[in-house]
Amino acid sequence: MLAELTAGAAEDALARREAVSLATVEADALAAPPALDALAALSRADRVKIIAEVKRASPSRGHLAEITDPAALAADYELGGASAISVLTEGRRFKGSLDDLRAVRARVDLPVLRKDFISQPYQVFEARAARADLVLLIVAALDDRTLAELFALSTELGMTTLVETHSGDELSRALDLGARLVGVNARDLSTFELDKTLFARLAPTIPDDVVKVAESAVAVPADVAAYREAGADVVLIGEALVTNHPVSTLESFLAV
Numbered sequence: 056m057l058a059e060l061t062a063g064a065a066e067d068a069l070a071r072r073e074a075v076s077l078a079t080v081e082a083d084a085l086a087a088p089p090a091l092d093a094l095a096a097l098s099r100a101d102r103v104k105i106i107a108e109v110k111r112a113s114p115s116r117g118h119l120a121e122i123t124d125p126a127a128l129a130a131d132y133e134l135g136g137a138s139a140i141s142v143l144t145e146g147r148r149f150k151g152s153l154d155d156l157r158a159v160r161a162r163v164d165l166p167v168l169r170k171d172f173i174s175q176p177y178q179v180f181e182a183r184a185a186r187a188d189l190v191l192l193i194v195a196a197l198d199d200r201t202l203a204e205l206f207a208l209s210t211e212l213g214m215t216t217l218v219e220t221h222s223g224d225e226l227s228r229a230l231d232l233g234a235r236l237v238g239v240n241a242r243d244l245s246t247f248e249l250d251k252t253l254f255a256r257l258a259p260t261i262p263d264d265v266v267k268v269a270e271s272a273v274a275v276p277a278d279v280a281a282y283r284e285a286g287a288d289v290v291l292i293g294e295a296l297v298t299n300h301p302v303s304t305l306e307s308f309l310a311v
């Protein structure tokens with residue numbers, strides 16, 4: 056499934072590249088105003104921080120929410136106290152787009168993450184051209200050489216990279232890369248199975264100076280409290296926010 060999602064996203068990027076060349080997207084990326092310092096915005100604090108996600112659907116959960124106005128949702132997230140916004144830009148299964156990201160960027164002052172299945176430099180340039188401040192790289196989807204190449208490019212463009220892992224081995228690869236912002240996804244993107252205790256098992260092996268993000272599977276405030284207890288600096292939350300009142304749900308998650 057992860058391979059299929061990554062291949063599909065690469066194919067879609069190739070189609071966009073026929074309309075807008077790599078040289079053009081690269082020039083747009085370099086001309087964009089500087090990225091916000093997402094690492095600073097997400098760094099360790101006395102309370103947990105939240106990356107709130109704009110997500111219409113997912114292959115594991117199906118349809119979640121219509122979200123006709125992603126910018127309005129992001130504005131609610133900002134109001135509710137989110138520290139950054141994640142925008143799913145994958146179109147096939149998550150029903151997102153770069154237009155969603157551009158709309159969100161235009162509305163909020165928070166750092167914005169391009170959440171997609173990135174395997175090509177073109178997609179990294181696109182993210183920056185759309186004024187994303189962060190990109191996601193999924194270790195399980197990339198060989199070491201590609202991972203290092205895309206990480207270096209994202210860094211060169213001034214962005215922060217959220218490096219996503221789902222095992223001890225993947226975590227080692229993320230740390231070897233020099234990642235400063237590391238995610239542990241409770242969901243296995245190959246089988247879609249949830250392991251809500253994975254973060255707590257891996258977190259003790261992550262150095263102190265690395266910002267730790269617990270991803271997925273938050274339904275109630277107690278889930279946020281458990282991730283925090285296990286050492287999360289940041290929790291990334293999608294479904295619970297798009298299927299409930301965003302402001303009050305965020306407030307309840309931040310009150311733990």
Ligand SMILES: O=P(O)(O)OC[C@@H](O)[C@@H](O)c1c[nH]c2ccccc12
Pocket residue numbers: 108110170171193219240270271272273291292293294295
């Ligand atoms: O909706 P949830 O369970 O709160 O999860 C959010 C986020 O962690 C999830 O959307 C996600 C984590 N890693 C990803 C990689 C690709 C697509 C989606 C994801």
